[in-house]
Amino acid sequence: MKAPVSEKKRHIINAAADLFQDRGYSATSMRALATKVGLEPSSIYSHINSKEDLLVEICMNCSELFTQGMQRILASEILADEKIKSLIRLHIQMAYQHPASVTVFNDEWTFLPDDTKIIFLSLRKNYENNFKRILIDGKTQDLFEFEDQDLVFSIIMNMLNWPYSATKKYKKSLVESELVTAILKILYKKPLIH
Amino acid sequence: MKAPVSEKKRHIINAAADLFQDRGYSATSMRALATKVGLEPSSIYSHINSKEDLLVEICMNCSELFTQGMQRILASEILADEKIKSLIRLHIQMAYQHPASVTVFNDEWTFLPDDTKIIFLSLRKNYENNFKRILIDGKTQDLFEFEDQDLVFSIIMNMLNWPYSATKKYKKSLVESELVTAILKILYKKPLIH
DNA sequence: CCTACCGATCGGTAGG
């Protein structure tokens, strides 16, 4: 389904992700992107169709990676707390492997063209529902306790949206272990030692 | 020090905060703002000097409110865990009382003009240092335990940056109590019951 | 507070 992406196009998309992360989609000009990749502004259009296309590539690629990660975790036969740990690792892995893209994915998706935005939001909704389902499973399995599943989901999701600047400041392994500890402290029923 | 702000100017600033929150500073045009407040674009400049001025007013106002809140909490003679609770209440109070402005304050400050940005970042640095100091005090008072104070601060700060959309979805009192519980679970030394 | 308008910059195209 996906068109193959040339090396040059990949390079342009990555440069765009860096700029979008730094200044936002709207404040980034195609001229600035051209300078960054060493081309004249018009030459970029030999590789992509529009500025929006760049955003679409960045956001949908992240969307797909998160969706694939979720599918893998859902398919594994482990208890809910281990699934949550895997989800934390997925988010931290994404944040550290694609720091610029993930930030754009989180902060700039509102600028997606309408048709893509509908797909994007539908994928996100699906992801959220799967996440919440795991939280509820953890309750059923007598591992977790919480009152409002939507609220506890929002709190955890907020913790997992690890900002670009923080990926530069802290080592991945440290962030991962601290977030696993913190989130499980929030979720676990009994006073720890698991 | 601060120039008095007329009612009309307040109205324009608030409208700008709504627009900046929704589409970002850069993607918001003065023409869109003019339409929102029912004026011709040029008429706005009878009340403000520039688009940047609007951002300055929004960000520095939030900055001041957070700084004042911090000063009040620092001056109170309570233990570190109660200070943290007060800080959580401060952030949630701000998020629910000025949802648009706080979002702009959090997300759009990079577009501040250089001279203001320097002041802004200095105030923020101060705030962060005070926050971390309270965390360390909690450790000294044998209330908290954590390894890396910068990292645990980042995690908590991330939890307190409550997004605009979430203020519309959950009741303030519910968010406040859940965040107090969650954050103290992360910080407290002994397995709860405090 | 409006009409009229300005220079700068934007995303993008034509043609080679």
Added chain:
DNA sequence: CCTACCGATCGGTAGG
């Protein structure tokens, strides 16, 4: 991949 260029929109000003 470049030169040359376009219409649209931007923040903001002049003058009343």
